[in-house]
Amino acid sequence: MTLQEKIGQLSVLADSIRPFAFDVNPDSFQWGPQRTRELIQAGEVGALFNGVGAAEGRELQRIAVEESRLGIPLLLGADVIHGMRTVFPIPLGEAASFEPELAERTARAAAIEATREGLHWTFAPVVDIARDQRWGRVAETTGEDTFLACAFARARVRGFQGPDLTADDSLLATPKHFAAYGAVAAGLDYNTVDLAPQTLFDVHLPPFKAAIDAGALTVMSSFNDINGVPATANRELLTGILREQWGFEGFVVSDYTSDFELIEHGFAADEKHAAQLSLDAGLDMSMQSGVYMDHLQALVEEGKVATATLDTAVRRILSVKARMGLFDNPYRSLTAPPPGPAPYLDAHDALARDAARRSVVMLKNDGETLPLRKSGQRIALIGPFARDRENLAGCWNIFGDSSREIDLETGLRAALADPASLQVVDGCGMEEAIDGGIEAALAAARGADAVLLAVGEPTRYTGEAQSRTQIVLPAAQQALAEAVIGAGTPVIVLLRNGRALALSPALQAAPAILVTWFLGTQTGHAVADLVFGDHSPSGRLPISFPHDSGQQPYYYNHTSSGRPYQPGTGLEAFRTRWRETANTALYPFGHGLGYTRFEYGAVELSAAGLEWDGRLQVRARIANVGQRPGEEVVQLYLRDRVASRVRPIREFKGFQKIALAPGESRVVEFVLTRADLEFRGVDNRLVAEPGWFDLWVAPSADAGEPVAFELLAFERPAFERPAFERPAADADQG
Structure with a gap:
C-alpha cells in the first residue's frame, strides 16, 4: 500500500452520495459527491457514514472494489441507535424492562432492517453510566447502574452482530463513548471529567469490557477529557487499558471531529499536532475532521509519526473488514430488496409493541x-x-x-x-x-x-x-x-x-x-x-x-458520609442532607408497580460464610398475593460493611424477572462468589477483603431487610515438611 492508501483507510467521511441523515451533526458535507467518488477511486477513504440505500451502496462498493488500485472494500456505517425503520423504545426506556434478552431481540431486528438498506456498521450501543439526569444523553444509556449496563451491553452487541459477523444481516457494533462520558461535570455535554481512577475502573469501564467480551470489534472515543487528557488522545485509555490490559483486537474510531477538537481543548497546537497525538495514542480512524487525511503524510515523512504506528492502525481496520467477510464478499448487505413491503414488518411491529409496554x-x-x-x-x-x-x-x-x-x-x-x-x-x-x-x-x-x-x-x-x-x-x-x-x-x-x-x-x-x-x-x-x-x-x-x-448528580449507590442521613428522621440537623429535602430518591432505582402485589419471604443463605474460593447460594420465595397475573423483578443488593475504601450503601449484583399467576409462588436463587465482592483498592488494584457484608433480596434499591454473611479469609493449605528439609534448629546452627 502507498502511504496515501494507508492513510485513506484511517478516515470515515459523511456519505455525500447516498440519501443522508441530515441535521445529525454540524457541517456534514466537507467533501461533496464528486470529491468523495474521487477519493473512493483513489483508495483514499476507508468508510462512509449515515447514508442509506442498498443499490446506491452497491455502486459505491463497486467503485472501491473495481476502480481503486487495491480494491479494498468500503465499510458503510450509520447511527442506528434504537431501531432503523421500526423504532423501538429509547435505550433508557428499554433498560427499564430489566430484560437484556429483549434488547438483544430489538437490536437483532434493527440489524436486519439496517443491513437490508446497505449498512454494515452501527455506532451503538451507548454504554455510558448516567448518574446526572441533567445530561441530555441519559436517554441513550441504560441508566445509573454498572451491573445493569453490563448486561445490556452484552445483549445489544450480540443482537446487532448476530452469531456470524460475515452474514448479510450482521451489523458491526460500536460501544461508546470511551470513556466516562456520562460523568461530565454538571451534566453539561462535552464537559470535563474529573474522576478517581478507582471510580473509572469500578463504575465506568466495566460495560465497555462486557461489550468487547461479547464480540465488539470497534469502539468510539468520547468527546470529554478525563483528568485533563482528552479521551481521543488518551494513550493510557486507548492503548494501555483497551489493548494492553483487555486485549482488544479491533479498532477505535473518533466521535464526530473529536480529534480536531483537541485544539479547542488546549491539548493540541493545531490540526497537524492533533493528528499526531491521536494516532500515537491509539485512535485508528478519524471521523469527518480530515486531520488524518490532511496531515499524516507529512507527519510520517518528517518522522514525527512512526510508519509502524500507522501500519498498526491500518492493519486493525483491515482485519475487522476481513473478519466481517468484506474481502470475500464485498457486496454483502448491498443487494437491493425486492419491491413491496418488507416481509418482517408485522413481526417487528409486534416486537416494538411488546418492547414498548415492557419498558x-x-x-x-x-x-x-x-x-x-x-x-x-x-x-x-x-x-x-x-x-x-x-x-x-x-x-x-x-x-x-x-x-x-x-x-x-x-x-x-x-x-x-x-x-x-x-x-x-x-x-x-x-x-x-x-x-x-x-x-x-x-x-x-x-x-x-x-x-x-x-x-x-x-x-x-x-x-x-x-x-x-x-x-x-x-x-x-x-x-x-x-x-x-x-x-x-x-x-x-x-x-x-x-x-x-x-x-x-x-x-x-x-x-x-x-x-x-x-x-x-x-x-x-x-x-x-x-x-x-x-x-x-x-x-x-x-x-x-x-x-x-x-x-443532581444523584444515584442510589452513593457512599455513606460520616454523618449519613437516616430516612424517617425528617430534616435532622448536622446530617448529609439539603436544607430543602432529604438525601433520598422520590422513586428509587429498581422501583416499579404492576396490577398485583408480591410478597417476599425470608432470605436464606446456604452458609453464614462465603469461602474464599467458594459459592454462596441465596434463596427467597416470592409470592403473587394479588388477584391478577404479573411480573416481578427480583433484585439482589450487597453492602460491604467495612473496607479499605468507603463503599456504596448498596450495590446491585443480580436480578431475575419472573412471571407468577395469582396465588403462585416461586423460590428465586442467586449464587455469589468472591468476584461479586471485588472492588478497586487504594492502589487501584482489584481486591476483595474478608469481612461482613449485608445482603438484600428486594423489589428496589431502598426496600427489604438485610441479612449478613462473612467473606472468609484465604487459608493457605497445611502441608507436611518434606523429609529432606532439616529442622529449623539445625539450620540455625549453620
Missing part, C-alpha cells in the same frame, strides 16, 4: 385507579402529547418510518369499545400556553370519569447537546397539570421523558403515574394495552427520580 414503569396507582375499562367510562385524554406524532420516537431516531407510528389518541381509540367515549384536548403546547387551552381541558376533565394526562419533555429536550439545569416539566405543561389534577377527576399521568424528572407536588398528587419514556413506533397501542389492563406494567426504574433538580 413502561408504573410509579404509583393509588386506589387501583388503573386499569381503566374499555367501555362504560368517559375518558379525557389531555395534554400536548395526546395526538402529537413528532415526539414518539425520541432522540437519535434518524431513519424511522414515521408513517407507521401510532400516537396515543389512535392507540386508545382502537382499544375502546366506543371510540367516541374518548375526548381529546391539547390544553397547551409543548412549551407555550394556548388561548383557552386550560379552560377546555378543565371542561373535559370535569365531564370525564378518568383523565389521562399526557405531559413530559419534547424530544428536543433530550439527546446530544441537550443538558438541562432544571429537570422539570416546561412551565406551560406544569400549569396545565396543576389545573387538571386539581379538578377532582381521577388523573393518570402519562409521563413522556428521556431522563428522570423532578415531579412537582401537583404531579406527585395524581393517583397514578406511568413513565412512558419515548416508546417508538407502537407507542399508542402499547400504552393502551397497559391502561386497559390487557397487560400489567412490569418495568422498573433504571435511574433514580429525585425530589428536586438540585439533587
Whole structure:
C-alpha cells in the first residue's frame, strides 16, 4: 500500500452520495459527491457514514472494489441507535424492562432492517453510566447502574452482530463513548471529567469490557477529557487499558471531529499536532475532521509519526473488514430488496409493541385507579402529547418510518369499545400556553370519569447537546397539570421523558403515574394495552427520580458520609442532607408497580460464610398475593460493611424477572462468589477483603431487610515438611 492508501483507510467521511441523515451533526458535507467518488477511486477513504440505500451502496462498493488500485472494500456505517425503520423504545426506556434478552431481540431486528438498506456498521450501543439526569444523553444509556449496563451491553452487541459477523444481516457494533462520558461535570455535554481512577475502573469501564467480551470489534472515543487528557488522545485509555490490559483486537474510531477538537481543548497546537497525538495514542480512524487525511503524510515523512504506528492502525481496520467477510464478499448487505413491503414488518411491529409496554414503569396507582375499562367510562385524554406524532420516537431516531407510528389518541381509540367515549384536548403546547387551552381541558376533565394526562419533555429536550439545569416539566405543561389534577377527576399521568424528572407536588398528587419514556413506533397501542389492563406494567426504574433538580448528580449507590442521613428522621440537623429535602430518591432505582402485589419471604443463605474460593447460594420465595397475573423483578443488593475504601450503601449484583399467576409462588436463587465482592483498592488494584457484608433480596434499591454473611479469609493449605528439609534448629546452627 502507498502511504496515501494507508492513510485513506484511517478516515470515515459523511456519505455525500447516498440519501443522508441530515441535521445529525454540524457541517456534514466537507467533501461533496464528486470529491468523495474521487477519493473512493483513489483508495483514499476507508468508510462512509449515515447514508442509506442498498443499490446506491452497491455502486459505491463497486467503485472501491473495481476502480481503486487495491480494491479494498468500503465499510458503510450509520447511527442506528434504537431501531432503523421500526423504532423501538429509547435505550433508557428499554433498560427499564430489566430484560437484556429483549434488547438483544430489538437490536437483532434493527440489524436486519439496517443491513437490508446497505449498512454494515452501527455506532451503538451507548454504554455510558448516567448518574446526572441533567445530561441530555441519559436517554441513550441504560441508566445509573454498572451491573445493569453490563448486561445490556452484552445483549445489544450480540443482537446487532448476530452469531456470524460475515452474514448479510450482521451489523458491526460500536460501544461508546470511551470513556466516562456520562460523568461530565454538571451534566453539561462535552464537559470535563474529573474522576478517581478507582471510580473509572469500578463504575465506568466495566460495560465497555462486557461489550468487547461479547464480540465488539470497534469502539468510539468520547468527546470529554478525563483528568485533563482528552479521551481521543488518551494513550493510557486507548492503548494501555483497551489493548494492553483487555486485549482488544479491533479498532477505535473518533466521535464526530473529536480529534480536531483537541485544539479547542488546549491539548493540541493545531490540526497537524492533533493528528499526531491521536494516532500515537491509539485512535485508528478519524471521523469527518480530515486531520488524518490532511496531515499524516507529512507527519510520517518528517518522522514525527512512526510508519509502524500507522501500519498498526491500518492493519486493525483491515482485519475487522476481513473478519466481517468484506474481502470475500464485498457486496454483502448491498443487494437491493425486492419491491413491496418488507416481509418482517408485522413481526417487528409486534416486537416494538411488546418492547414498548415492557419498558413502561408504573410509579404509583393509588386506589387501583388503573386499569381503566374499555367501555362504560368517559375518558379525557389531555395534554400536548395526546395526538402529537413528532415526539414518539425520541432522540437519535434518524431513519424511522414515521408513517407507521401510532400516537396515543389512535392507540386508545382502537382499544375502546366506543371510540367516541374518548375526548381529546391539547390544553397547551409543548412549551407555550394556548388561548383557552386550560379552560377546555378543565371542561373535559370535569365531564370525564378518568383523565389521562399526557405531559413530559419534547424530544428536543433530550439527546446530544441537550443538558438541562432544571429537570422539570416546561412551565406551560406544569400549569396545565396543576389545573387538571386539581379538578377532582381521577388523573393518570402519562409521563413522556428521556431522563428522570423532578415531579412537582401537583404531579406527585395524581393517583397514578406511568413513565412512558419515548416508546417508538407502537407507542399508542402499547400504552393502551397497559391502561386497559390487557397487560400489567412490569418495568422498573433504571435511574433514580429525585425530589428536586438540585439533587443532581444523584444515584442510589452513593457512599455513606460520616454523618449519613437516616430516612424517617425528617430534616435532622448536622446530617448529609439539603436544607430543602432529604438525601433520598422520590422513586428509587429498581422501583416499579404492576396490577398485583408480591410478597417476599425470608432470605436464606446456604452458609453464614462465603469461602474464599467458594459459592454462596441465596434463596427467597416470592409470592403473587394479588388477584391478577404479573411480573416481578427480583433484585439482589450487597453492602460491604467495612473496607479499605468507603463503599456504596448498596450495590446491585443480580436480578431475575419472573412471571407468577395469582396465588403462585416461586423460590428465586442467586449464587455469589468472591468476584461479586471485588472492588478497586487504594492502589487501584482489584481486591476483595474478608469481612461482613449485608445482603438484600428486594423489589428496589431502598426496600427489604438485610441479612449478613462473612467473606472468609484465604487459608493457605497445611502441608507436611518434606523429609529432606532439616529442622529449623539445625539450620540455625549453620
